[in-house]
Amino acid sequence: MDPKYQAVADALRRDIAAGVYQDGETLLTEAELKIRFGVSRQTVRQAIALLESDGLVIRRRGSGTYVSHGPRKRTGVVQVGVITTYITDYIFPSIVRGIESVLSTENCMMSLSATYNHTSRERVLLERFLESPVDGLIIEGTKTALPNPNIALYEKLWERNIPFLFINGFYPQLHHSTHVVTDDEAGGRLAVESLAAKGHTRIAGIFKSDDMQGHLRYQGFSAALQGLGLPVRDENICWFTTENKLTFLGEGTGKAFLSRLRGHVDALVCYNDEIALRLMDALKEAGLSVPEDVSLISFDNSAYAGICTPRLSSLSHPKDEFGRIAASKLLKMISGEKETSSVMGWQLVARDSIRSR
């Protein structure tokens, strides 16, 4: 037979599960329970200790024992999980620094992990965060242009009442999710218009096919071309993916795209600085010089952009600020506030990779 304190704890567990007690309300004092169950106060305390270690109730000296039947328990330190595609490369250090700068002022700890843009890793990470729960998550979507196989896990986060927020890319399948993103469609337009303003008319583009950013930048790109009455040729568009980004310029369609440039194209819109750098190498290899033969514009304004030769003209967004906004938004969500999504604009940082015609 179970000991009495076990029996009392079980009875209380059942009551709590059945919803006998309201959420934040105090419904059971030790004195009352002592009478109700006909046991000593010590035994009641022993039972409640079990519930407390399960996180079902919270005891507050002088006040009462509260059923924490619902959302969050906010015990001192707030645990925030951050899932990005990469941690320490490219523009991510800046974003992470922004996030950290906000979290460090609050009483927060940041658990950082990387997906390397693989949904399989995203799945593993989400499962870990579900197993040892956090108070909130900041997530950079993985391959957001493709149907995401981990939607069920995100819905589990919803059920567990763990707030989460997307940065850079999010999943359209998940309705009403909050996100902090750049206005990539507008960015695509701005890139084309910046080139057109310098007299370029034959404009090609390289885009990433598995990210929503790639699709949107392409969308803005082609919309702007149409708006300016410039031709949109399929053969002037080159697509790459996470998996072939290191090699696509040297093989298959990428190689064909490159060899077609001379004489057909004045300017190129690049998905981001990382690819722009690879492209510049490939162009040099092919005997084309930037910006004399081809002008170049890209996205992100990473540290590389100001360093390479020629220096890259690149669209910029405030990366630290980006992280700070995301972090403070998430903290508000954790404390129960509703938050709406933010969309941030791009600004051209003009350098040497665009030539006037």
Add this chain to the structure above:
Amino acid sequence: MDPKYQAVADALRRDIAAGVYQDGETLLTEAELKIRFGVSRQTVRQAIALLESDGLVIRRRGSGTYVSHGPRKRTGVVQVGVITTYITDYIFPSIVRGIESVLSTENCMMSLSATYNHTSRERVLLERFLESPVDGLIIEGTKTALPNPNIALYEKLWERNIPFLFINGFYPQLHHSTHVVTDDEAGGRLAVESLAAKGHTRIAGIFKSDDMQGHLRYQGFSAALQGLGLPVRDENICWFTTENKLTFLGEGTGKAFLSRLRGHVDALVCYNDEIALRLMDALKEAGLSVPEDVSLISFDNSAYAGICTPRLSSLSHPKDEFGRIAASKLLKMISGEKETSSVMGWQLVARDSIRSR
């Protein structure tokens, strides 16, 4: 004042940490403890309950209370805390990436925080990690050349059986701590010898005064000068700190040091690339050119070193590897193995900042 059961628990934790009790052996019965501490058996039980929930002891009814002095049970997800001075600047992204690459293959989560080289922040972080415990910690020491005010917290980690490991710098006050560091004394010697090999004899140095790395590099620096029969002049040494690193070259002793260089000094050993870059700016300002007027060698071989003009000759250590070694060592410590410290060597990456005389 702490309640008695807390005091008893703390005393027992200390004893266990100090190795008073053998591992599997039962060494403490409630009756004995009751007499030893002069408290009631209930109070003893309350204390032991704390130890048990920490996994330090195991109670077996009818048998005794056993010190489980060994590895803690690896239940599911392993939480690893990482405390560095900075997260996203300089060489830290590489180190963090190394750590992450190991942790991600195991079932680990990484909680990342930065001290910005302030012991007050180190204190806050350690308190947080004690409050919501992790399975292990990788810590970069803060101002390791100065007496550390948070030693008591580190000893608490010992008592709690939470393994921790230092990288880059550690605290000599903490005996028998494990660390993964570079051989800074040898580095200091190598820097001087590399300059001397190019014919430099009048060699000055800039070092950080609040890190042990600074002291050791200086130690190797001056030992090498003496070994080569070269003069070691105090006025050829410039010290800076975390707090004045942005400004010291423009004021006070730093300014005086700079203005003394011309005509008195052939070559400079710099604490690291970050300071070397600032120095190069200051030298240009002062009308001195590198390497024509002054040769320069520094430490860390950061990404900057290959980019700036002139490109910096810098001592290098494998930063990713550094993080990987630290992480896998910690994981072994978490599973109960004893680990010894590692010291890694430096290798000169020669570029353009050293001129032959």
Add this chain to the structure above:
DNA sequence: TTTCATAATTAGTACGTACAACTATGTTGT
């Protein structure tokens, strides 16, 4: 109505006692 002091209420700490359940060990009987 606000402010402040006080009382009442509630959980936390600490001690004590008694007995139950279990384990280890030694003793006895076969």
Add this chain to the structure above:
DNA sequence: ACAACATAGTTGTACGTACTAATTATGAAA
């Protein structure tokens, strides 16, 4: 030599009492 039993020692459960510390409610005073 082996099994059954008894016993001492250990932790677990349960109750009781008394007091402390924190919070909340109350009521008087301003």
